[in-house]
Amino acid sequence: MEALRLVLLYVHLIGFALLLGGAIAQYVSGRLRINAAMLWGSVIGLLTGIGxxxxxxxxxxxxxxxxxxxxxxxxxxxxxxxxSRKRETVNRGHFLAIVGLTLVNAAVAVFWR
Incomplete structure (x- = not known):
């Protein structure tokens, strides 16, 4: 069971990297929209988190x-x-809220013992 938990944790971290990395790539490009990496990262993070x-x-x-x-x-x-995935552009506050909630979720995982 420990091996399964470690695989789930690994995939969960990949989902986090996709979500945050995709958001940072969009933010740096100056065009705030939801890309495929963000969508897949959120799906992977949610499903593996449940697991x-x-x-x-x-x-x-x-x-x-x-x-x-x-x-x-x-x-x-x-x-x-x-x-928000089909919108041409996403409101700046909405986009930054996604990034902020992603960072808060990671902080809860790390700092809440």
Whole structure:
């Protein structure tokens, strides 16, 4: 089970990299829109996050409040990305909120013990 958890964690980190990297690439280009990397990153992050929340460890489970917080953040990110994916340009505040929520989600994972 530990090997499965580690594979899920690895894929989860790839999803985070796709989401954040895609957003930074769009921001640097000056054209704020949702690209395929952001969409796939949000989908991968959400699905693997759900998989990681399954009780795969013996006695070392994360706090339920942390899991719910991360799920809510991941759902918000996914919804914001999914429903904006076909727009030619995305509002600057909306785009920065996606980036901010992505960073907050990573901070919850790292700093909440």
């Amino acid at each position: 990681l929340s399954a009780p795969l460890r013996d006695g070392d489970e994360p706090a339920p409040a942390k899991l719910v917080t991360k799920l809510v953040l991941a759902l918000l990110i996914f919804v914001m990305v999914f429903f």
